[in-house]
Amino acid sequence: MSERHGFKRNVDDWWRWTEALQDVPELDCLVGKERKPAEVALVLKSSLSEEDFSEVVEVLRRKSFKVTEEEAGSRRCLLEITLDGLEEAAESASLRKRNSRGAVTSYKTAEFKVNGLSIRYMTSPQEELILIRHALFNIRPDPQPGSEKLKDWREDESLIHFLRRIDAIEAFFPMHDLNEANQIMSTLTWKNPIPTFSTICKVQDYFGDYDAVYYAFLTFYVNWLVFLACGGLCSSLSTSPTTT
Structure with missing residues (x-):
């Protein structure tokens, strides 16, 4: 995992980011391709006992997560939600998608599976991260007494x-x-430094709406500055003093 790249290394940064996503927005796009599942890194402190760490991993696996431990005793693991877990999260979060009739509706696994479409065919990486967040923040202790071994885990958290x-x-x-990420960066070159509409759509799918709006505004702003710069240059040349 140390050789992998993450969005944010500071837990508080991503915590604030996830806390801001209290409601899943209306997401309506068809990515149109199967893609690599999104992954989340979870690194726990060494103060957590080995028994409790094993129980955390077991709870995650019971709740539709594939857990890959980096190495024994490291307390570092990668989380990947299963297809069934992703569908359950999409339905629970009322993810908005366009169905086969062209109507935007809340995601229902039974309805969308009729067309043979995988949930990953219809969601972007950013959408899957939002659904992973939704699933993680809704893992509650099993109501049956003695089923969970984690001490002091409250029923309401x-x-x-x-x-x-x-x-x-x-x-x-x-x-x-x-x-x-490299596909997005490859569209920006010194010959074409301004993002195109296609690039902004890729930014939206990968980084989310906020980043896409930022780059869309910059593109709009820079494009209009070109016209103003041309007008200013012409005005400057027309009013410049002539030499005799």
């Missing part, structure tokens, strides 16, 4: 909130997909 409360999280951030 998620697993992530519990780990944060006991100060067990060292880092918690989404991972970069370098292929996707």
